[in-house]
Amino acid sequence: MQDRKTLGRREFTAASAMAVLSGVAITITGCGGSSSPAGPTTPAPTPAPTPTPATPSGDISGTVGTNHGHSAVITDAQLTAAEEVSLDITGDSSHPHTVDLTAAEVQQIGAGQRVSKESSNDASHTHTVTFN
Numbered sequence: 001m002q003d004r005k006t007l008g009r010r011e012f013t014a015a016s017a018m019a020v021l022s023g024v025a026i027t028i029t030g031c032g033g034s035s036s037p038a039g040p041t042t043p044a045p046t047p048a049p050t051p052t053p054a055t056p057s058g059d060i061s062g063t064v065g066t067n068h069g070h071s072a073v074i075t076d077a078q079l080t081a082a083e084e085v086s087l088d089i090t091g092d093s094s095h096p097h098t099v100d101l102t103a104a105e106v107q108q109i110g111a112g113q114r115v116s117k118e119s120s121n122d123a124s125h126t127h128t129v130t131f132n
Contacts, residue, residue, distance in 0.1 A: 065128040069093035
């Protein structure tokens with residue numbers, strides 16, 4: 001069995017500082033540990049992103065430009081039907097607007113393509129609504 005000398009905190013700190021200044025590496029081991037240094041670790045590879053499906057499922061919300069409480073949502077049922085639709089985008093606003101989408105535009109939105117449409121002119125203004 002090897003004879004070990006116990007160091008106090010001051011002695012350890014002083015010895016550590018001297019070792020650092022002299023360029024010597026210090027290895028601290030604990031009970032049951034190995035005194036051999038661990039080799040370099042290889043980082044785990046970054047997983048590939050999950051591809052976005054060509055046809056989204058669920059409702060799709062549009063972004064309402066210069067918004068003040070309006071909400072534009074095409075439901076999953078409307079996307080599945082792929083027919084023209086007139087969306088009421090009133091939301092929490094105090095006045096209404098509608099956005100009319102053709103069947104082709106609904107299909108484009110359902111396929112994940114970007115579609116922008118101008119709303120009806122109510123309260124002396126319109127909004128541009130963008131999907132995807």
